[in-house]
Amino acid sequence: MNLKDFEYVKAVAQFQHFRKAADACYVSQPTLSGQIKKLEEALGVTIFDRSTKHVTITAQGQRLVDQIIVILEQTQVLKELAASSHDPLKGKINVGIIPTIAPYLLPTLLTSMKHAFSKTQFSFIEMQTAQILSALDKGEIDIAIVADVPDLESYHKSALYKEDFLLAVSEQHALASHNEVALKQLNGGELLMLNEGHCFKEQAEQFCFSAGVEVSNQYKGNSLETLLALVAMDDGVTFVPKLACSPRGGINYVSIAPNQQRQIVIATRKHYPHIAGVEQLAAWLNAHKGLHERLLSAR
Secondary structure (H helix, E strand, O other), X not given: OOHHHHHHHHHHHHHOOHHHHHHHHOOOHHHHHHHHHHHHHXXXXXXXXXXXXXOEEOHHHHHHHHHHHXXXXXXXXXXXXXXXXXXXXXXXXXXXXXXXXXXXXXXXXHHHHHHHOOOEEEEEEEOOHXXXXXXXXXXXXXXXXXXXXXXXXXXXXXXXXXXXXXXXXXXXXXXXXXXXXXXXXXOOOOEEEEOOOOHHHHHHHHHHHHOOOOOOOOOEEOOHHHHHHHHHOOOOEEEEEHHHOXXXXXXXXXXXXXXXXXXXEEEEOOOOOOHHHHHHHHHHHHHOHHHHHHHHHOX
């Protein structure tokens, strides 16, 4: 019985398929199946019912699978603790970052951040919030830069900054000359949104719903840049986080009343051994003048 066998069991339980589990573990199917069979014999318990077309977990097996997952999680904690040192963020750090932040924040800060944390090798991965949280749980990433949502309650969070939402309209739009627009004024218009899975979309829909504003189904994009291209063509309007409001031809940005904001945080697992380093990074991001200058001037 060893940890590799436990990883095989976890993979089969996840995929409910021996070949897919073997592919995910980078071993042959006979190797994976043989090791799991040996583990079952050693424990005297049948974990997987192989008599049907689809792999199912037995009642006794489910209890073992649940405990195996706990053991693997705690093993990861031990590895992370062993890797900790006096340098809070030394070595390679994988950072998940949502698409409505990454292309606007990273170009502003990446170079100076590398200089400030010279012993850290940052690797940034752009993902939606649900994917980021799953990757955090699995230890695939170490840190997340995301908008604060209720699903983050079980993670360690450090606040970075609050960001206003603005309305992007074409220069030809009736609202283009306004300094401020009430949400109710958007009713009946073509309000463009991102696809499902983007937390920015969920937040925008929430305050639209509270104001009684209907959202257009004309087009749902995967990126803000696509929506802004449509706005420039006067094919609708959309909400934009302030950091993304750089000058663009054909687009005006208008303030929203009442003011709508999102809180950006840096998050990690509560047992992550480098939390002090994460808080140090959060403090640096918070204090870095380039970020605040960009937030204040991005109109």
